[in-house]
Amino acid sequence: MPISVTKINDILVTTLKELGQSKFTEVITRDYDFDVYKIWFKKEADRIAGGYTNVDTILLRSNEPARLTQLFDEDTATITDMFEKVEVPWCHLDTHWAFDIREKFMNKGEKQIVDVILARRWDAIVSMAKLIEKLAWDTPDPSNKLAPFGIPYWIVKNKREGFFGMTPDGFADVAGIDPVKEEGWRNWTASYKDVSDDDLLEKMRRAYRHLQWAPPETVKGLRHESHKNYRVYVNDITYGKLAKLSRHQKMDIGWDLYPVENEPTFRGHTIIYSKELDKDKSNPVYLINHNSIGARVLGGDVFRETAPDKSPKSHNAYVGWVNLSCSFMCTNRSRHAVIAQDVA
Secondary structure, eight states, rough: OOOOOOHHHHHHHHHHHHHSSGGGGGGOOSSOOOHHHHHHTTTGGGEEEEEEEEEEEEEEEEOOOOOOTTTTOOOOOOOOOEEEEEEEEEEEEEEEEEEEEHHHHHHSSSSHHHHHHHHHHHHHHHHHHHHHHHTTTTTOOOOOSSSSOHHHHHHHOOOOEEEEEOTTTOOOTTTTBBBTOOTSSSSEEOOOOOSSSSIIHHHHHHHHHTTTTOOOOTTTOOOOOOOOGEEEEEOHHHHHHHHHHHHSSHHTTTTTTTTTTTEEETTTTTEEEEEGGGOOOOEEEEEETTSEEEEETTOSSSSSEEEEEETTEEEEEEEEEEEEEEEESSOOOGGGGESSSSOO
């Protein structure tokens, strides 16, 4: 005799409570590493925000009050508007899993019912993680009001070397700030031809030097960034060439591509192969500091999970949902770089 729907719901509610909230550490599959997803959603409680849009106030300019003086100098005090607001809309996502009470496994006992349905729940969560990772590496069309602003929206390519990352194609500003007018609201850029010590690696070294904008060590409490959140992201082609360069020119390039567990790193920071970058034919190299870019989540809608309920379109089907409201935000573009081939 098939188990009753009421009994199934009781089993699932109890099981879901024991499992707890969907964890980022669970979402690892053969095809995806989900590095950005895992970092951005590792500590959701630290990233909770509210409001109709996600707004942050950033320190963009300096008052430059330090000066040389002499005896009996008159005091001069100036105040500069140092702050600007960064504003991005919320993005809403959901995923679901379902079952039909007429399915064969419904006659197999409680354990198999739970096993099958939890596998479908797992698949739904992996699907959301895949979507988030994809969105994290995408710049939405300006007319798309649903998608969040991914890394390429914030970290913009340019063939010139220096802080020349302006606005992505089709946009007049970046989160409400015009980088043409605000030099501090630009990312580092460069272009390269070859994956070699004299070309790409040298430009990575220069970018790395210029990304080290931090207060002096003696200013207590201001130097707080964690270097463990630095990452270098590349596609498969570039990763393979960097790995080869690391193996065959280890003595020549010194510590820049020092291998860890036979995989290359850049100055001790992990080089990550991102499957999403395989679509980018400019073979970009992103130097990302996750301390100043990441996801913000809307309080009360952080992987909010509902128990299965009867589908309004099929009286034999029951559907469970996982909901998320988030946005992707960068608070300091000058901490990041992109070096790419064949860019304008």
